[in-house]
Amino acid sequence: MIRILTDSASDILPAEAEQLGVTVIPLNVTLEDGTVLRDGVDMTPTVYYGVMARCHKLPTTSQPSPELFQRFFLEAAATGDEVVGIFLSHELSGTCQCARLAADMANVDNVLFVDSENVCLGESLLVRLAVQLRDAGKTAGQIAATLEHAKEHLHLVAVIDDLKYLRKGGRLPAAVAVAGGMLGIKPLITIKEGKVVMAGKARGLPGAYVALFKKIEELGGISTCADALAGYTLAPREVQPIQTYLQENLGRNEALVRQIGCVIGTHAGPGAFGLAFLDEGFTF
Secondary structure (H helix, E strand, O other), rough: OOOEEHHHHHOOHHHHHHHEEEEOOOOOOOOOOEEEOOOOOOOHHHHHHHHHOOOOOOOEEOOOOOOHHHHHHHHHHHOOOEEEEEOOOOOOOOOOHHHHHHHHHHHOOOOEEEHHHHHHOOHHHHHHHHHHHOOOOOOOHHHHHHHHHOOOOEEEEEEEOOOOOHHOOOOOOHHHHHHHHOOOOEEEEEEEOOEEEEEEEEHHHHHHHHHHHHHHHOOOOOOOOOOOOOEEEOOOOHHHHHHHHHHOOOOOOOOOHHHHHHHHHHHOOOOOOEEEOOOOOOOO
């Protein structure tokens, strides 16, 4: 059997993980009073964003312990199962390296690692593709190879309400955050070579949607081979213009919609929304 493993930065919550047949190892969020929350397990994102809004100090995030991965790898090895592990970008977290260390500690050779070089919605798209391939009877090696190919065509574009969260979390240089955080300006970010980078800025929310749609076109459009994935932190209504664009302008299916979880939301901040997609150059 092939087991699909990911981390909670993919924002796949427990109920959906069970439905997909994947295992999600949670990252951690530490509140200012020292309380440690397991991402996606101990608190819903909506409740968490309310807590975060009342914090005087931004919560911190951290990778899982190697022991969680080690236990999973040993259980899989004991039953003769192979593992395809899909993790958030090594440029944003040590989670992938932590999983590799755990495999070494467990002395197993049944694990194939895929560094998504992405995060959140983008990482989740790769997990969903892996599930589709597994269910189609592909081998672990074929799944990993297809994901490596898909990474070259994977894009995540998001509108951020306030860059201070990315700056405070160390995911965006202070100078870039200040330049993109002018009053009334909505910054646009993307993931490039595994890092968060500025992709543009627009005035007001209507301008942000126009900039988002233009960036999608610049990045190669949206593949018909896989549905896109839209996400939001607090307001699901913010993805509706994206759905309209996909259906009426591009003739595509509606995107799947998921709420952005606690770890990623800590850095993106409330008011963030975006879209992950594979471009038209992707085929499999």
